[in-house]
Amino acid sequence: MMYGDGWMWGSGMGWGGWALMSIMMVLVWALVIAGIVLAVRYLGGPRQSVGRSHGSPQTSAEDLLAERFARGDIDEEEYRRRASLLREHR
Structure with a gap:
């Protein structure tokens, strides 16, 4: 049961599969965080620039x-x- 019979290694995934799953999990969390940041910026309303406002229609x-x-x-x-x-x- 030590080599190959356990649930972790018995599925044939090996180290490559676990590394791929880890990378994919990091990418999923990066997309979730980016989505939250974009939603906050979009829903936060218009930003007012600091300094002169040349070309501003108002x-x-x-x-x-x-x-x-x-x-x-x-x-x-x-x-x-x-x-x-x-x-x-x-």
Whole structure:
């Protein structure tokens, strides 16, 4: 009963079969964890990016202009000129 008669070795699977089963179990758990992560990210709602939001449809041109003025990219004269142009072309 020591060699070949036990349930573990008697089925003919041997070490190769057990190694394959171990690898498959790791792959199954990896797929389960990946599925949970993807579900949480999908169901978690939209993410808000940190930093400037150029190209975002919710940001108006006036908001971007005000942001540039607040950062000091443009001076007050430039801000007023561009803001009036934007208001004229609405």
